[in-house]
Amino acid sequence: MRSWSAPDIVRLPGSGGPLRIHDTVTGAQRTTNPGATARMYVCGITPYDAAHIGHAFTYLTFDLVNRVWRDAGHAVDYVQNTTDVDDPLLERAQATGEAWRDLAAREIQVFREDMEALRVLPPRAYVGVVESIGLIADFVAKVRESGAAYELEGDVYFSVEAAEHFGEVGGMSREEMLRLFGERGGDPDRPGKKDPLDWLLWRAERPGEPAWESPLGRGRPGWHVECSAISLNELGMGFDLNGGGSDLVFPHHEMGAAEACKATGSHPHAQNYMHVGMVGLDGEKMSKSLGNLEFVSRLREEGADPMAVRLAMLPHHYRADWDWTSQGLEEARGRLERWRAAAGREAGPDAAPVLAEVRRALADDLDTPAALAAVDAWAERAEAGAGDDPAAPALVRDTVDTLLGVRL
Secondary structure (H helix, E strand, O other): OOOOOOOOOOOOOOOOOOOEEEEOOOOEEEEOOOOOEEEEEEOOOOOOOOOEHHHHHHHHHHHHHHHHHHHOOOEEEEEEEEOOOOHHHHHHHHHHOOOHHHHHHHHHHHHHHHHHHOOOOOOOEEEEOHHHHHHHHHHHHHHHHOOOEEEEOOEEEEOHHHOOOOOOOOOOOHHHHHHHHHHOOOOOOOOOOOOOOOEEEEEEOOOOOOOEOOOOOOEEEOHHHHHHHHHHHHHOOOEOEEEEEHHHHHHHHHHHHHHHHHHHOOOOOEOOEEEEOOEEEOOEEOOOOOOOOOEHHHHHHOOOOHHHHHHHHOOOOOOOOEEOOHHHHHHHHHHHHHHHHHHOOOOEOOOHHHHHHHHHHHHEOOOHHHHHHHHHHHHHHHHOOOOOEOOHHHHHHHHHHHHHOOOO
């Protein structure tokens, strides 16, 4: 599947340090240790509605990871999926009378345009489920051959008792997992399952639903298995970072890790897991099911500068839950104007300390508030007439562009 165009990135003088992140599995900050190429997988959207600010915040977060790794001298092999066939998409298509393929294609294109406008670095592989049906079916067959799966009325389920490391990603109790499984697309109450936490790998064909031929019979993949199959095919086992929103800790990442370990006989699926806080609107989590959404595409249509939209997200640390507000966007517009004015001057204060501080802040678990504060302080001094370094404005522009993704 086609990705989106990449923005130009200026190589900054020197190099950044190693990236430390909060690893969900250990619950502690860890220093990532990729080789020459850092491998990252981020779970993509289910395209039944345009990407909202909560989605954008997630992909902005991993865009910062990408930028920090590159600044430290690594190549980055970034893979993202898109769930272009699944129950929520089919339900929306049926409700609106639109063909599900057309709905998915339109919303994926809106997503591409949003990401390009926000200057998010594109993945090397942007992979849809529909184009991966054969790959996923083969992966499910491997899980079944391992003895970890069973059939129920033509469906194929993963048996949770076969997962030696089940529970390590989220560290949740069985009671909490059961509750979340029921809330997040699972079927804990289905009769005939060996365990309420067993999950669907392959869904046998139902009347009126799309289905594909496979060695498993006609049907389509379950939700969690797509990311396991795609990530292993594109990146291999034990890649450096698996990421997404905090609502993916369980069941999606927990179950995906179990599948990958059984299919390959190795562990772990990913070296680190990183999860992003939820974005709210009017005091509620922003979600498609609640309908309380603010869309990047709508903000762009209303004339918002995409750099202001990006800058409105950056004051919030990625692990924190927060609310999107119109006031926050106005503050970002003001900050963008101040930065552009200061960086447009013919000279300014020495910018080397700004580069060093932005690098330090981002390497420290993506401390974006501290990074913004460093640029704010330089801009204030520049606007006050301090400094006479003619190279400083350009270095600040490049620092903000390359590391924060904001073009001044």
